[in-house]
Amino acid sequence: MGFIQDIRPVFNKTKIKLRDKIHEANDIYTFIFDKSDALNWKAGQHGVFNITHRKVANPTRPFSIASAPFENKIQLSMQISESPSEFKQAMLELEPGMEMDMRGPIGPMYVDTPQQPILFIAAGLGITPFRAILKDLANRNTYEAVYHLFYINHSEVFLYADELDELSSKHPSIRVQYYQDRNILYKDISNYATYQGNQGYYYVAGSQAMVGSISDLLRSNNIKKGHIKKDIFRGYKS
Ligand SMILES: Cc1cc2nc3c(=O)[nH]c(=O)nc-3n(C[C@H](O)[C@H](O)[C@H](O)COP(=O)(O)OP(=O)(O)OC[C@H]3O[C@@H](n4cnc5c(N)ncnc54)[C@H](O)[C@@H]3O)c2cc1C
Structure with missing residues (x-):
């Protein structure tokens, strides 16, 4: 679309x-x-x-x-x-x-390339669109690729963690990793981008600061702009 x-x-x-x-x-x-x-x-x-x-x-x-x-x-x-x-x-x-x-x-924050690997990166409440997307992919039950979710939060309470864990335990194509340390997250994003490169797509959601910084990181790892989808939660500061 x-x-x-x-x-x-x-x-x-x-x-x-x-x-x-x-x-x-x-x-x-x-x-x-x-x-x-x-x-x-x-x-x-x-x-x-x-x-x-x-x-x-x-x-x-x-x-x-x-x-x-x-x-x-x-x-x-x-x-x-x-x-x-x-x-x-x-x-x-x-x-x-x-x-x-x-x-x-x-908005354009939906999956239009389910046949290619996708890394979803959620910062705090940026998890909201990805809960919907992962539920939908699991419900379709036609896994064409592996979908990773990297989810960072500053508090220990990760919204929707129980549901996400259930999704990943039932569906091996869905892999979820939680982070509280931004440096570790950024290292893992760089490793993923180095390995998957522009074969994959990258969806990022959260505050303007986090989405901007993660998008810059992806670009510095040679990911093309067209492979990065951004959902900037304007007004959300966490
Ligand atoms: C596409 C899109 C999707 C969105 N989806 C979501 C979503 O799923 N969930 C969600 O919560 N928001 C989402 N937002 C953001 C949402 O629309 C609000 O802008 C946001 O929640 C802030 O709400 P509020 O203005 O009512 O302020 P409040 O959150 O009540 O904050 C009051 C005021 O304090 C400021 N403020 C808040 N936190 C801090 C802080 N830590 N430091 C300094 N100032 C602060 C705010 O800017 C605001 O002016 C989305 C935005 C967009 C554009």
């Missing part, structure tokens, strides 16, 4: 109803909404979400959809600190049955 096709659905607005709200750990929350039959997306894409139950100064934020379409739910995970934005305060007020608006799905 091209840029225009990936972005055009931003004009489609859907009302979504909250099914469940989960306090995962520390300041991480997950929101699960019902999925209508009409709403579909490619695993890894994001939506643009709008608070509608009350007036909020800046009521709109983009979030990756952390669920795959076959799961029949729209799942979002986000950091909500002790003094969050008004948007996130309003998210916390949502109770099951309450609604918000979603525009999209949009």
Whole structure:
């Protein structure tokens, strides 16, 4: 798909109803909404979400959809600190049955080369699109290549770790490695890039600083721009 096709659905607005709200750990929350039959997306894409139950100064934020379409739910995970934005305060007020608006799905962060090896690199909440993508690849059950996930987090609590471990134990084509030390991560990325080179594709998601720095590292390992997909979570600082 091209840029225009990936972005055009931003004009489609859907009302979504909250099914469940989960306090995962520390300041991480997950929101699960019902999925209508009409709403579909490619695993890894994001939506643009709008608070509608009350007036909020800046009521709109983009979030990756952390669920795959076959799961029949729209799942979002986000950091909500002790003094969050008004948007996130309003998210916390949502109770099951309450609604918000979603525009999209949009964006190019989906797998279009499943037949080639892919290294997914998640920094913190950058794991959200990759949960969706790996669930989707596992559900298709047609492994054409080996997919690695390198997942770095500054805290010891890795969101979705149980599900990721289950995926990799059931599906040998999915390999997951966790990191807390950036130097070790960067060494492993360089080793992978040296070995796989431009036979593989590289998907990176997280804060602007992390995605920029990992993308520079890949480029310095001679990975072509066209082999790197970036999901920059603008506004996310961890
Ligand atoms: C394509 C895309 C996908 C995204 N997907 C996700 C996702 O899945 N999950 C997710 O959480 N976010 C995601 N984001 C980012 C999201 O849209 C918000 O911008 C982000 O969560 C910040 O939310 P907030 O502005 O409500 O601020 P809050 O998180 O409430 O923070 C309040 C203010 O403090 C600042 N701040 C926050 N942390 C720090 C820090 N450590 N140091 C200094 N200042 C800080 C923020 O910039 C903000 O101004 C995505 C963004 C894009 C573009």
